[in-house]
Amino acid sequence: AAILSVEDELLRHPDWAYLYTKKGLAEMSLKKFDAAISSFTIALSLISKTPDHLKDMRDAHMANYYFLRGSCYERLGNWAKAEPDLESSLEINPNQPLVLNYLGYSWVDRGQKIEKGLSLIQQALKMMPTESAFLDSLGWAYFKLKRYKEAAELIEKALLISPDDPDMHNHLGDVYYAQGRFLEAQFEWRKALFFVDDDEMKEKIEAKLKY
Numbered sequence: 001a002a003i004l005s006v007e008d009e010l011l012r013h014p015d016w017a018y019l020y021t022k023k024g025l026a027e028m029s030l031k032k033f034d035a036a037i038s039s040f041t042i043a044l045s046l047i048s049k050t051p052d053h054l055k056d057m058r059d060a061h062m063a064n065y066y067f068l069r070g071s072c073y074e075r076l077g078n079w080a081k082a083e084p085d086l087e088s089s090l091e092i093n094p095n096q097p098l099v100l101n102y103l104g105y106s107w108v109d110r111g112q113k114i115e116k117g118l119s120l121i122q123q124a125l126k127m128m129p130t131e132s133a134f135l136d137s138l139g140w141a142y143f144k145l146k147r148y149k150e151a152a153e154l155i156e157k158a159l160l161i162s163p164d165d166p167d168m169h170n171h172l173g174d175v176y177y178a179q180g181r182f183l184e185a186q187f188e189w190r191k192a193l194f195f196v197d198d199d200e201m202k203e204k205i206e207a208k209l210k211y
Helices: 002-012 017-029 033-047 052-075 079-092 097-109 114-127 132-144 148-161 166-178 182-195 199-208
Strands: none
Touching (some): 033 052, 097 114, 132 148
16 A cells, blocks of 8 residues: 555656655565565766755665665665665765665675675764663674674574564574584574564474474
């Protein structure tokens, strides 16, 4: 219904970038990421034509649209297209904690540019020091660097803020397992299973609980 409403508005205002963004966000909420990418691409094309005397507004919107499109590519598993969009967003505006964390965590989780990813996450945390997702990201970076004690402390802190987050419980289980704390690891993985609603993640956690 939300998409149909926006499409009706677009018939009247086909050159409004805002409406394509609104459409893309609605498509994202329905996990229609290919469609959302198309909408954000049109929004980028339209906003890029904004006159130079409105440069600040144009740049703010472009940074956001690159981030949104990049996150859609990432959700589809197309990292080759996601990465340059996320980097473009930060080139336009480097002071975006959500984008800093998103790109930093994506690098860390893939085992790519871990030190650089760590730096981006730390920058995000300086801006939002109590954001649980950022604390978890930093903990996961330390896990990848085999700094397990620091990893556990950070993810435990993140879970005090967001106790129902399945990703954090899953991460903490992996950290505990690496520390040889096998019973605690199983406990955290079972907590993750309780909260998770993603079938693929559920299968991966269940596989870990078999051993």
